[in-house]
Amino acid sequence: MLQRLGERMTAYNLPRVMRLRGPLRAEALQRAFEAVIARHAILRTRFLERDGLPMAVAEPQVAFTLGQTDVSALAPQAREEAIAREVQATLHHVFDLAVAPAMVARLLKRGEDDHVLVLCLHHIVSDAWSNPVFAADLSTAYGLALRQAGPVQLPPLRLQYADHAVRQRETLARGGFDRALAHWNAQLGPEVPVLALPTDAPRPAMPSFRGTSIDFALEPALEAALRQFCRAERCTPFVVLFAAWQLLLARFARQSEFAVGVPHAGRQDEEVFGLIGFFVNTHVYRARLKPEQTLRALCRQIRSDALAAMSHPDLPLDLLLAQRNERRDPTRSPLFQVLFGVQMGDLPALAFDDVTVEFVEQGDVNAKFDLSMNFQVGSARIGGRLAYNTDLFEASTARRLVRACVAMLEAIVRAPDQFVGAVGLADEDDLRRLAAWGLGKPAPVPVGASALTGSSFVPVHEHVALHARRHPQATALVQEDDALTWSVLDRRVDELARRLRDRGIGADARVGLAFDRSIPMVVAMLGVLRAGAAFVPLDPALPAERLAFQLRDSGAVLVIRDAVGDEVGDGGDDGDPAWAFGVPTMRLPAGDHGDDTDRARSPRGATATSTASATATDTVIPTAVHPDQAAYLIYTSGSTGRPKGVVVSHGALGNYLDGVLHRLDIDDRLSSMAMVSTVAADLGHTVLFGALRAGLTLHLISAARAFDPDAFAEVMRRESIDVLKITPSHLLALLGAREAADALPRHRLVLGGEATTWALLSRIQALRPALRVFNHYGPTETTVGTLTQEAATADRSAATLPVRPSSKRTAVSMYCD
Template identity: 35%
Template sequence: MTDVHQEEEQDVFVVPTSFAQQSMWLENELDPGQATYHVVAAVRLAGALDRDALERGLNTVVARHEALHTVFELDDDGPVQVIGPAPVLTVGVTDVDPAAAEAAVAAEVRVPFDLERGPLVRLALLRTAPEEHIAVLTMHHIVTDGLSSAIFVAELAACYVAYHEGREPELPPLPIQYADFAVWQRENLTGAKLAALEEYWKGSLAGAPALTLATDRPHPAVPSAEGATHVFAVPAALVGEVEAFARAERVTAFMVFLTAFDVLLARYSGQRDITVVSPMAGRVRPEVENLIGFFVNPLLLRVDLDDALPARELLARVRATCAGAYEHQEFPFELALEILRAERGAPAGTPQAQAMLVLQNQPPVDLRAAGLAFEPLRADTRTAGYELALDLEPDGTGAYRAFLEYSRDLFDEATAKEMADAFVDVLAGIVADPAAPVDLAAVREPPRQRTVEPQPEPVAAEVAYRAPETPIEIELQEVFGELLSAGRVGMDDDFFVLGGDSLSLIQLRNRIRERFGVEFRVRDLTTRVDIATLAPMVLRRMLEQDPDASVKENP
């Protein structure tokens, strides 16, 4: 491994996180334990199952990929990967009524991970009949992604066959491990290269508004992350027309789907400036082709839609947007989101992307191993990472299965179905008559409270300095100064105005825990963060634990 710190007594390696891992770690700290951060591969197994071979195969794959025996801690500069010995995992078997299988899978998927203790991968078997099982492989997104899950399943199947037949599996050697990639990324994305990428994305995202979809209910003050999925189909005949149209226009099928999705979002928002998230594999080096890890790097694809614009011209705009984004795809997604956050003057930790489009371009694989038939299943986490996310995947017949995931805080199932039908109609209209103007007429009016144009933030008046006086206030002043490299910090100086961000906010929470022995959720610290607000909160928590703390605070 490259450029790592090793704690020799425990045979543990400590290395920097990749940019994607750091962002995921921050998200998990802000909203811990959410199944939104889980990557799931569920497979129905038919046939006599060799559980010992499966368990040995699981541990072989986990031991082979260091990302799968990595946990995460916070040091002075931020989160780090801590790579220790591979754990020995067991595969539990639970008998489940077939009618309750879907709910059992969802329950298994929602069991939270502990990023500091690990392990961050597990495999469970749900037995629905003597020779029928559902294998549920769940990993935290911080150590994997969609392609990595496919690699895991393929290697697990190969190991299963080998161990079942009494031989050692033959897997290709791994030239590097994920930690090497993370170090390389940190060293590569610096200086002039990072500055050039940042300049492009600042220009691309300048003035990009938040998407204000017409929802069935207002946005709650505290989102629940509860989601649901509406499943529908894009018929094979329409897919064939999309692919023929794409070839004629020298674009990809994805660009045609994105054009239709942009139109759908314009109709349900009344906006003409639409930004959609779409993931890229992020495997920019050939050495990582067969490696398990968190490589995916989503891109922010922004398109301006004009009224009466022909579909062919709109597609040309989409193509230009995608081409520019692909050329600059190495820029970390979390840094692009930070550009949006700063552009909009939004608080740290506020979601900046509302809609995502994913196109899977790999046809389903018919797997058979040692008498077992594998049938991939789509596990519904019943969560939503975005307000709307459309996932399209080929079904092997020429059609596409489509999964419209939506936030249950905002939308009803009937609305999701309405949107799905509208998407298919828009797609059909685009390929049927590319010269016709695209209809952007609003289907619904967005909620009144969401249509107000953002106003420039007023310039804050200088706050008169108030010096800390009590022991807690003075200690908090020291903590603010250490974290933010600030000089004189007054009682009313805002943590974020002084230069704080999501990472330093988490460090503040941890310093308060160390100094005062009290615990806060990060969400408790995302509104007004200054010494005047924090000191009584800290004292209150101390009093709950030790009534004599008031005497210590006010001698």
């Protein structure tokens, strides 16, 4: 039993606080409580454990004392403080279930005709349905106690809770739950995804069940619209309210499938309607939301699920849990982490003869689940209460969820034929706040102004020429045992640019590049840019059909390929690939064809090719490049899976490099960057163009090494790599190297493409404490990435390592898709 496992557990307490005004007789109230206990055997029941098995023993009589405290003589402030202490002590009473009754009550006297009654029952003997039953019996017994002396007797019950329990055991013994079990397992499927709600704080290893709640009511106009929609759809308010709750959870967690617990009264037989006891059962609904589904269709789906549930209502939740193989997590409730309930009818009234009773709501609750939403659908109003675990959520988040739930309900009843995927989580307040956060007034790079220096605009490919003049013998590129100095790289880029111009390729032309990650790839990119054209990276590993689409869609007029090897199927004798479909191809010459070269061993072992300065007649006169001119066209998968081409301008690329190099704090102390990602995606552009812009050595690590943990660690150690960009999952695999620390760069690690967990970050920090780690994110349409966050200054309350703008020229707006 959970109560025995947690000696101080109060999560299953059911508290009520009432303000009583009028001539109350405390001794009559005492006798009224005794009468209710005598009538309901469940209140005289002790719960024991014998030989490892739970047992319930109903006693013929039990002692009960209504606690009484008189605080009327205290000063007003002291009186209220004393009442608050007594209320909290009663509400958080720790029950010993081996002693009956599992109920405590205390009467606090504020004045002559002014009292506070605090009542707390353990959930094992009561439920929500029991509240009006208890209230009615206590009211009747109090009236009798006023009119007679001695013990009060209420009419005996024909059936007790124990009789119901015996019937349930008999049903289980004869296999009566088999059909219900089959239904619920089929409805839930073999495995139910955990609802991964984004929390304001890390989930504690041991739940405290601390919580509080927010009460709210629907506006009359919305309430009327809800009732009208229910009449039109022939459904109950439960269906529409539950649809709004599912929709909110799906948007909040960005998850389309999850489970929700829904309490069911568990009183199918009318003869148990008047019993106090724990009859309630919890049904587990599996939410399945589809973006293309209309809100009306979602309601109809939930109505169908609810009707099926009502056909199989009796299966105990513990029996369902016992028959399933869900992995247990001590930090979460099994199978479902959120609750939803609807109570129909007005709240039960309690009358003590001439004494008026007012229920006093308590904010603090026992939060057995992450979130619990309950609605009370009365004759004149619809009220709601969101209870939340305060270990996980801040009050501001809870208030936002309430607003969002109401907004979801508005969407359903006022525009039921819109799609689920079109309903956003952000309300007007959220959008205003997000707009304010994103106001950075981005400054476009004007013609004639540099994004970096304020001098004339210098595109990234011309920085290569600058580095070649300033540091001609420094190493620019390294690939395995080959390396190029800046001077040779610049000359090769010039040669290719000249050949392209001779073919008539210049401004606005697009050139496909079919290369693996290699030195020739970089030469080809820079040569196309220097010719004034835009490059289109084509990954040779992609299927021929996809390459053909990208080539056709981009409008490329030429394909440049490596000097050796054939990436995908050849065509005719000219060696053109079949996917080129008549687009001319050109092989990039291997090696260096000049007579003025010599080779020298670089300090770390690669052979660097260098050259004497080229003459003025050999140099290509740079083509003037406008910041708005296309630098490259790159393909993403697109939201539908169809490749989507994105054009990135020279100005956007320069702006990105300006911001990201500043955020990464790239300076003269750093000398090298490493690229491990595919050339056909822009994840690696941070280091590819970052190294070319900053004048650092770029190491192009082969695919064979990039996926071999030990080989990768060896090259990172040998080459003393300073900066690496990589996806978290790729890095996690590489940290399986025998010398895991060697797989990390010396100074800067940039993670992107996926969420970075705190667990991975902790491991990185343990291996290299001085390493600066950055999280980098942004869609391709905004040029590689627009958001960067250093881990050392990140908000640890976020679910994963967060991000922020990389540059003052960047404005960020957030929208729910």
